[in-house]
Amino acid sequence: RKEVEQDPGPFNVPEGATVAFNCTYSNSASQSFFWYRQDCRKEPKLLMSVYSSGNEDGRFTAQLNRASQYISLLIRDSKLSDSATYLCVVNPYSGNTPLVFGKGTRLSVIA
């Protein structure tokens, strides 16, 4: 089983739609979780951390389900500028050990 698994997509959605991405991770001892955004031919950038209680940043909501080893990202009112690849990222251990990256889910928001 891969450490971090994501549906590669692509997800093609119209502007204004709500879209959700899911991610599963294999290591139940994983300590911290993140969503990164990567634009075409650019470096990944941190979108948001994922907390046990869930967290929201504007149109973006991230949730963590430790029992099911599952992370989600919800984007409301999609904008054309949201088109990118979204990477699910897990730190499987404590301390600054390397993060484990999913292969990403590609989103295209269409006018």
Added chain:
Amino acid sequence: DGGITQSPKYLFRKEGQNVTLSCEQNLNHDAMYWYRQDPGQGLRLIYYSQIVNDFQKGDIAEGYSVSREKKESFPLTVTSAQKNPTAFYLCASGRAGSTDTQYFGPGTRLTVL
């Protein structure tokens, strides 16, 4: 400005030549990382270093070498032993001893002709 710099942005080399990619950070981060990304693929860890003068192999270290003589710098050498060196190389840094995230440089796109 604080951040991570990688140079050059684009690099072309002939097959059989070694090439060194630069990565510098002024974020005072202890840990630094090198990843490789191929088209349509995820990030794969090459090497990482959590402290000066120490580094560990990642998942795909064969054909690569690194050094960490200074906290700010973590250069990656792509040797002629690397079979498929053409890729997008990303450097990242982070604070050691925490569950904090990693921050990426803009990347170097290496093409071996």
